[in-house]
Amino acid sequence: MTKPFLYSVEREYPVAIDALWDAWVSPAALQDWYSPTDLSVLLGSVENVAAEGGLWTVAVDVPQYSMVAYFWGWYSEVEFEKKLVHSMHYTQDAAEFARREPSELAHQVVIEFEDRNGSAWVKFSQFGDLPEGEAPRAQAGMESYFDNLGMYLAR
Numbered sequence: 297m298t299k300p301f302l303y304s305v306e307r308e309y310p311v312a313i314d315a316l317w318d319a320w321v322s323p324a325a326l327q328d329w330y331s332p333t334d335l336s337v338l339l340g341s342v343e344n345v346a347a348e349g350g351l352w353t354v355a356v357d358v359p360q361y362s363m364v365a366y367f368w369g370w371y372s373e374v375e376f377e378k379k380l381v382h383s384m385h386y387t388q389d390a391a392e393f394a395r396r397e398p399s400e401l402a403h404q405v406v407i408e409f410e411d412r413n414g415s416a417w418v419k420f421s422q423f424g425d426l427p428e429g430e431a432p433r434a435q436a437g438m439e440s441y442f443d444n445l446g447m448y449l450a451r
Contacts, residue, residue: 299404299423303435306419307442308412311449316416317377317409319445321346329448331356332440338364346374352382355393366393369402380407384422401425418442 319325323344331337341355353368369383383402387393403424410417420438
């Protein structure tokens, strides 16, 4: 089923493609950077099996709203250093996150990678349904994730 396009964010980083790929597929790397710059990943929440049918999970601590944002999904396509496609579920309920049940309401995420002669490009595109006006907020949030990714890659 094709879902409506919501937004995309893309960046080029001055790193080798293997470093950028590893940042997206290594659970330890995701633990370090997969959140907006002013937030952090909840310790122990990351799982990532970057293979078709593999599960990924991340929980982002949002203390200013006394909540945790839980994300999870399954990979439907993995092309080494080229593309990741996965579902994305979201909840603020820890019990729902623990169950990790699939839903038709899940969004689809497509992450594309390209080696650019000594630097690496990545594009994150999200597809699904959001309430009116929410896609620009989601895009701004992902821009902050990409800022955090840049800081991670610079270390």
